[in-house]
Amino acid sequence: MDNRDSFRHNVLTSGHRACSGCGEAMAARMVSDLIGPDAIYINATGCLQVFTTHNQQSAWQAPWIHSVFANAAAVASGVEAALRIKGKSTPVVVQAGDGGTFDIGLQCLSGMIERGHDVLFVCYDNEAYMNTGVQRSGSTPHAVRTSTSPPGQFSQGKKEIKKDVISIIAAHNMPYAATATIAYFPDLKAKVEKAMRIKGPRFLQILSPCPLGWVHDSALSVSVARLAVETGLFPLVELEHGELTGVMRLAEQKPVEEYLRPQGRFKHLFANKAGAVELRHLQALADARIHRYGLLDADTQWDTETAMQSERNGRGGYWEEREHG
Amino acid sequence: MCQPQVVAAYPITPQTHIIERLAQHVADGELKAEFINAESEFGAASIVLGAVAAGARSFTATASQGLLLMTEVLYNIAGLRLPVVMVCANRAVGAPINIFSDHQDSMSVRDAGWVQLYVETNQEAVDTLIQAYRIAEACGLPVMVCMDGFLLTHTFEPVDLPTQAMVDNFLPSFQFSRTLDPTRPMTLGGASEADNFQEYRAAQQSAMEDAAPVIEAFDAEFNEQFGRSHGGLLQPYQLDGAETVLLGMGSLMGAVCDVVDKLRDQGQAVGALRLRCFRPFPVQALVEHLGGAKRIIVLEKAISIGAGGIVAAELRAALHQAGIMTPVESVIGGLGGRDLTPDVIEALFQESSINEVGTTFQFAPDHVSLPQKNMEATNNG
Numbered sequence: 001m002d003n004r005d006s007f008r009h010n011v012l013t014s015g016h017r018a019c020s021g022c023g024e025a026m027a028a029r030m031v032s033d034l035i036g037p038d039a040i041y042i043n044a045t046g047c048l049q050v051f052t053t054h055n056q057q058s059a060w061q062a063p064w065i066h067s068v069f070a071n072a073a074a075v076a077s078g079v080e081a082a083l084r085i086k087g088k089s090t091p092v093v094v095q096a097g098d099g100g101t102f103d104i105g106l107q108c109l110s111g112m113i114e115r116g117h118d119v120l121f122v123c124y125d126n127e128a129y130m131n132t133g134v135q136r137s138g139s140t141p142h143a144v145r146t147s148t149s150p151p152g153q154f155s156q157g158k159k160e161i162k163k164d165v166i167s168i169i170a171a172h173n174m175p176y177a178a179t180a181t182i183a184y185f186p187d188l189k190a191k192v193e194k195a196m197r198i199k200g201p202r203f204l205q206i207l208s209p210c211p212l213g214w215v216h217d218s219a220l221s222v223s224v225a226r227l228a229v230e231t232g233l234f235p236l237v238e239l240e241h242g243e244l245t246g247v248m249r250l251a252e253q254k255p256v257e258e259y260l261r262p263q264g265r266f267k268h269l270f271a272n273k274a275g276a277v278e279l280r281h282l283q284a285l286a287d288a289r290i291h292r293y294g295l296l297d298a299d300t301q302w303d304t305e306t307a308m309q310s311e312r313n314g315r316g317g318y319w320e321e322r323e324h325g
Numbered sequence: 326m327c328q329p330q331v332v333a334a335y336p337i338t339p340q341t342h343i344i345e346r347l348a349q350h351v352a353d354g355e356l357k358a359e360f361i362n363a364e365s366e367f368g369a370a371s372i373v374l375g376a377v378a379a380g381a382r383s384f385t386a387t388a389s390q391g392l393l394l395m396t397e398v399l400y401n402i403a404g405l406r407l408p409v410v411m412v413c414a415n416r417a418v419g420a421p422i423n424i425f426s427d428h429q430d431s432m433s434v435r436d437a438g439w440v441q442l443y444v445e446t447n448q449e450a451v452d453t454l455i456q457a458y459r460i461a462e463a464c465g466l467p468v469m470v471c472m473d474g475f476l477l478t479h480t481f482e483p484v485d486l487p488t489q490a491m492v493d494n495f496l497p498s499f500q501f502s503r504t505l506d507p508t509r510p511m512t513l514g515g516a517s518e519a520d521n522f523q524e525y526r527a528a529q530q531s532a533m534e535d536a537a538p539v540i541e542a543f544d545a546e547f548n549e550q551f552g553r554s555h556g557g558l559l560q561p562y563q564l565d566g567a568e569t570v571l572l573g574m575g576s577l578m579g580a581v582c583d584v585v586d587k588l589r590d591q592g593q594a595v596g597a598l599r600l601r602c603f604r605p606f607p608v609q610a611l612v613e614h615l616g617g618a619k620r621i622i623v624l625e626k627a628i629s630i631g632a633g634g635i636v637a638a639e640l641r642a643a644l645h646q647a648g649i650m651t652p653v654e655s656v657i658g659g660l661g662g663r664d665l666t667p668d669v670i671e672a673l674f675q676e677s678s679i680n681e682v683g684t685t686f687q688f689a690p691d692h693v694s695l696p697q698k699n700m701e702a703t704n705n706g
Contacts, residue, residue: 053515055520056517065513067374071370074375075371077333077361077375079379081376082381107364
């Protein structure tokens with residue numbers, strides 16, 4: 001794939017209505033420009049759909065369809081099946097927020113992966129239902145203030161921890177699942193390109209800061225995303241056929257406070273002793289993720305061949321067949 | 326026959342062997358299609374939505390809870406003006422859970438923007454599906470072919486299957502003008518606001534109104550080519566000189582026609598009218614057929630709880646607007662698979678349901694004969 005001119009595709013044009021500093025808009029532009037206009041894009045309901053297709057206007061210069069909130073992966077399954085029977089190889093890409101991925105869209109996504117559709121599913125994860133006004137989602141991290149997990153006398157924000165969706169997705173024994181952020185473009189680019197070389201269901205979870213919901217300066221979106229990685233709260237990993245095949249290691253671990261301080265959604269944690277307890281919880285979560293993925297350890301062993309072989313021996317998805325046929 | 330290229334479904338009684346047989350056709354290579362086992366009916370409807378948007382003729386089938394699980398997508402398919410065709414194997418809606426036939430499922434989604442055709446026999450189901458694709462693709466509307474669960478889906482009867490050449494001659498290959506295609510990029514399903522949303526709805530309404538003559542024309546054309554007509558919008562039976570007309574939908578009309586025959590033999594001026602097309606609601610055709618009737622009895626297998634008979638209410642509105650003040654007796658029966666026997670239907674004819682002011686409908690008596698039922702009531706009282 002020659003990507004020298006990738007940013008000239010302009011699949012997602014300017015003039016759309018995203019907020020300034022929108023991480024999702026940045027991520028969607030990066031992804032769609034890398035993939036290009038020769039693809040069919042299916043969008044779940046959410047910010048991206050609303051700010052790009054407002055009232056008979058469209059910012060998309062590629063075929064694009066939105067149906068409802070929960071069914072993007074199923075619509076993509078149908079599009080891909082139609083292309084397959086017609087003998088076409090147009091790439092099919094789903095774009096959804098964390099609501100359309102972690103929560104309301106999870107069932108269709110699971111079905112799409114289980115059936116082995118040749119679709120790239122991209123989740124722009126901004127860790128709450130931003131489109132409806134910052135309500136908590138299954139992706140919202142522990143102790144975050146949202147409009148439905150407000151801190152108060154008996155609350156320090158969201159009680160539960162962020163759903164580990166990448167592990168849930170990878171557990172489908174699928175060809176490729178990875179996390180990325182808008183802060184490391186070369187990493188994101190490599191992952192999109194890799195995903196586009198692989199047949200079958202693929203999944204990218206891209207951390208996309210939301211200045212409105214995270215309550216940070218809109219100029220800080222990229223640096224906030226970088227801090228999520230550097231503190232260990234959002235590990236950048238790749239999983240192939242359920243096995244961990246790549247992590248972005250950290251030269252050093254930054255304390256979570258550096259990530260939390262610039263964001264108003266964590267402000268209440270710095271106000272009292274109860275908040276201080278939650279800060280320790282968040283640090284412990286970061287430590288656990290660093291330990292789990294070996295982010296401070298030696299080089300990760302890439303073992304793609306073994307993973308691919310186990311898949312072929314295990315059940316042999318049709319995407320393998322079609323690669324040759 | 327119709328050569329769908331994508332079939333997606335989630336099994337639910339009594340729809341199951343429709344999709345099981347299609348899966349076998351695909352497995353045997355008799356049907357060149359992608360058969361997609363959806364993770365739910367919501368997914369199945371979404372898959373055919375995507376497949377049709379990508380230009381492939383598609384098929385799904387469901388019933389009851391499954392149809393209601395599709396509801397959000399049904400509206401969306403219609404709003405996107407995608408010519409999806411599906412079969413609803415009509416079944417009751419829980420609770421209490423009940424797998425047997427009535428029309429509550431499809432009647433509950435009557436406002437979704439789908440053409441709804443209710444068939445009486447398995448032959449009509451075959452023929453109507455062929456017509457349905459033609460209607461859907463000509464009108465840019467999704468079509469739901471409603472066939473009674475078990476009463477039709479699980480009943481064996483001889484069916485004349487037309488040859489593929491005949492079907493191909495009647496039904497041209499699917500060419501979708503708004504296909505998702507990178508050479509002609511289009512945005513489908515973008516957001517709309519107050520300044521144009523109503524126009525989208527008005528366009529749907531207008532397309533639905535325009536579909537009525539198309540449904541009639543295609544049935545007539547089908548008759549020319551296949552030698553069978555199913556009435557288009559309505560199928561009258563013994564309406565000449567009929568003072569009382571029994572009106573209903575679906576397989577129950579076989580028994581109704583038997584009762585009409587019996588009563589005609591007894592010298593009663595009675596006829597029947599089968600409503601084949603419920604959406605679009607054929608107001609004009611109904612007025613034409615019922616203008617001379619002195620008594621109209623609507624027998625239907627669904628209820629709008631808190632209001633009563635759905636077809637009856639719409640028929641009253643249609644007649645009223647045409648200045649026809651003939652009372653419409655509304656009877657609800659056959660719910661959850663209960664038999665609507667000729668005895669029951671005859672009893673409806675014999676006893677007027679218009680008794681008290683304020684009564685807009687009644688439930689049909691059950692399948693025991695009336696004298697016996699009265700006796701039981703006396704014994705219990």
